[in-house]
Amino acid sequence: MTPATPPARLLAHSHRPRPRHARLLAGLVAAALAVLLVPAAAGPAAAATVEPGRWYVLVNRASGKALDVAGSATTEGAAIVQRTRDDRTSQQWRFVAAGDGWYRLQARHSGRALDITGASRADGARAVQWTDRSAAHQQVRLADSAGGYVRLVVRHSGKALDVLNASLADGAPVVQWTDRGQTNQQWQLVPLGASTDTSAPTPPGGLRTTGLTCTAVTLSWTASTDNVGVAAYDIYHDGQQMTSVPGTATSAVLTLSPGVTWGMYVNARDAAGNVSQASPTLELTVPPCQTDTAAPTTPTGVTASADGTSATVRWTASTDDVGVTGYEVLRGGVVVGTVPGSATSFVDAGLAAGTAYSYAVRARDQAGNRSPASAAVTVTTGATCTGAGVICSVRQVATDRDLPWGLVELPDGSVLYGRRDAGRVVRLDPATGTTTVVAGTFPGMAGTDGEGGLMGLAVAPDFATDPWLYVMHTTATDNRVVRVRYVDGALSGTPQVLVQGIPRNKYHNGGRLRFGPDGMLYVATGDGQNPQWAQDTANLAGKVLRIHPDGRVPADNPFGNAVWSYGHRNPQGLAFDSRGRLWQQEFGNSLMDETNLVVRGGNYGWPQCEGTSGSCSDAGLVAPKLTMSTAAASCSGIAVVGDSLWIACLRGTRLYRATITADGSLTGVQSLLQGTYGRLRTVEPSADGGLWVTTSTRGDKDSVANNSDERILKITLGR
Missing domain, CATH: 2.80.10.50 (Trefoil (Acidic Fibroblast Growth Factor, subunit A))
Structure with a gap:
């Protein structure tokens, strides 16, 4: 207004x-x-x-x-x-x-x-x-x-x-x-002098809704308290900010999308910029705007073509009285992929060589009505799987009832991964799929009723002779990076705290760890749902940090502390390419995710910029190398194999692949495994030139242990 x-x-x-x-x-x-x-x-x-x-x-x-x-x-x-x-x-x-x-x-x-x-x-x-x-x-x-x-x-x-x-x-x-x-x-x-107010307001409580329609609702809450006064409330759903209201308000009228289910919560903010921890989450299911019982028309003109062990299916768009929201691709009568309603093609990767496959397509709308399946078409894959960056096969190695978040392959070929909400490290034998919970705990580890808990894992290149396991996790007060010995299949001794005081909140905790070719440990941190912290180089939130393996700050860091780059919203992907350059993947709010090439002291613009949206032309801001719609992406982990950058996406339910050029550009972006395995959280390189991938399809927006149903996948790539 x-x-x-x-x-x-x-x-x-x-x-x-x-x-x-x-x-x-x-x-x-x-x-x-x-x-x-x-x-x-x-x-x-x-x-x-x-x-x-x-x-x-x-x-x-x-x-x-x-x-x-x-x-x-x-x-x-x-x-x-x-x-x-x-x-x-x-x-x-x-x-x-x-x-x-x-x-x-x-x-x-x-x-x-x-x-x-x-x-x-x-x-x-x-x-x-x-x-x-x-x-x-x-x-x-x-x-x-x-x-x-x-x-x-x-x-x-x-x-x-x-x-x-x-x-x-x-x-x-x-x-x-x-x-x-x-x-x-x-x-x-x-x-004026620096603010002396460092106390955040208490979290809002008592969330409730009234007047729910298909496009709007009134959300109310119990007021927070603050030692000086609450200046504003920020309203979110699932980590995305919807609006802000003055600190005198205890309700807001919100615009909704018909037919969605959102987790709503509120943060309080005072005049000094201190932000509370989030309120409890209130799940809201938005009704459709009209009763829709009419299914879309059946897709027509379906064709399929093979390229090695991949098949590309294409079709002519369906129509619907309200709108087509997506297509389901069936292989042998079973859904193997989904794409949005704007798409008319799908790549089915990792098929067996020299094998005939039958495909059909059906359309769906927002109300869940589905068309009949199209007429089936058949295609035979090539005799071999070759070519850099080609998915040759996907094998499910293990399942887990908790969320596999951080993952690292050890020199002996075994895999360690973290169960985010349960707070345990698990050893996986890739040959048999056997998993064993590694003994040991992380003192003070706590969830956030959102996306905190046991997050990134890493091991240094000299792990075989100096076996430290590096872990990023949340406590009741902060996020921190620790290391602990891994000896004879178990965690040994008390974890050493390397970095603490990284702001935490329900969402925006970052969490990825990666060792660089310089032997330093790089840490991705979120803005703790306080965007202004991302621009404060004295604050560890909204940054990429760089430290020695023992936690010391390198003398050549740009700001005299652990901060290496700043202006980040919620980065959860870090990877180095063959030229020693650091790539980073970052969640946008509601417009664009971004893939960045991180440079020493670089300012990546948040909250002034989201991707390329906003006031992004100021001198000193570093532009992203790739942006993607949050609806088609919401990506978390990244990995580099050869000259291919792989990006694992949650809302987009896919792997993106792009070619890294000598000048630091990304070309030939492909969308693979779209809808085949659901929400993908983590992608890591394997020693044999392939990829490890974890899913994050259930229970990823709470801190309840063992309420998921996830998979750990091994992808074989062509050469």
């Missing part, structure tokens, strides 16, 4: 020239007040320069008064005024980068942005606070003025923020006006 345009009388003020003696008197008063009200020790910020995340008081040059939200109100539409400076939170503002040198001004007490009411371009249009939507009428740039002052020029109108009629009074409105460089259009940016 955009603020309504105010009545015409509120815009009728004009800047009438005052007598010269009045202007001189105003100047003298302003100078005196500026001296009395602005501490000399603080001083102004450098002209046209702000420090991201720093809070500022904005002091008007003509009046010496501070930019304030009237009455310290937290509601949308509250007027922006000037008031005698006392540094209350409604006088504290931070500049949030909006790209290309533009900023949004966010009020500390409310979390709302300075906004020109009604998006008006007229002189005298009032400044108000409104929910931050990064609209052009919520963006300003800093224009230099003499003496270290700046003018704040509004993006959509080109006009400057101005104290109406150069008033010296408390409560005088702040408006936009044609930029003339007058003193009542000039502001001193007084930086």
